[in-house]
Amino acid sequence: MATNEAEMQEKLGGAPQSKQALRLWLRLLTCTTLIENRIRNQLRAEFDTTxxxxxxxxxxxxxxxxxxxxxxxxCLMVSNGNVTGVVNRLVTDGLVSRTASPADRRTHFVRLTDxxxxxxxxxxxxxxxxxxxxFSGIDAADADQLYNELERLKRSVFAFDEKSETS
Incomplete structure (x- = not known):
């Protein structure tokens, strides 16, 4: 494993402190992908859903x-087109209802059925x-700290977005 870590350091620019943000981003992405894939597989296996x-x-x-x-x-941070296909299937399956807005027939409300x-x-x-x-391998104190640090990261990303929009 040490060899793999050394190889990774070399690929990321050498010194352990260099490109820290990139290393952190890759670690976050890896964790997110692993968790998301596990959940996708479990949802498919246990509930035949996506x-x-x-x-x-x-x-x-x-x-x-x-x-x-x-x-x-x-809310889901995806395009209207992505949501429309999923909602159409959920309506067909009887899990979601879709009704036209009385104020604007072009607007539809969706809600869960019973x-x-x-x-x-x-x-x-x-x-x-x-x-x-x-997450069972992370104790409560570490989980709280990680949560707080990720909140700081989220604020930093939002600040970057706001700065980019005004530039």
């Missing part, structure tokens, strides 16, 4: 009165267990 479907159900669960398709897209709420709650409980299991 992560995008789960994410839509989770977003709608947080908004019992429903969301417009645009609000749902922003079946959607029931299915999501069952999946969410199991999903919670998977996440707990994957």
């Amino acid at each position: 992560l995008p479907r789960f994410d839509v159900l989770a977003a709608l669960d947080r908004y019992p009165d429903g969301l417009t398709m645009g609000e749902l897209s922003r 079946k959607g709420q029931e299915d999501f709650r069952r999946m969410a409980e199991v999903h919670h267990g998977w996440v707990e299991s994957m």
Whole structure:
């Protein structure tokens, strides 16, 4: 393993402190990808569903009165086109209802059906267990510290975005 670490250091510019941000980004990306792949596989195996479907159900669960398709897209940070296909399948499966806005027929509200709420709650409980299991190697104090550091990183990214927009 030491050889692999040394090779990685050489590829990233030599000294352990050089390119720290890049190393951190790659570590975050690796962890995210590993967790996401595990969850995708578990959702498929246990519930015959996909992560995008789960994410839509989770977003709608947080908004019992429903969301417009645009609000749902922003909430999930994906394009309207991506959401439309997933929502169409969830409507067909009876998990989500879609109704036109009385004020603007071009705008549609989507919300969980009773079946959607029931299915999501069952999946969410199991999903919670998977996440707990994957994070079980991190004690509470370290988890709190990591959470706080990631919050600082998020603020830094938002500040960068704001600075880029004004430049």
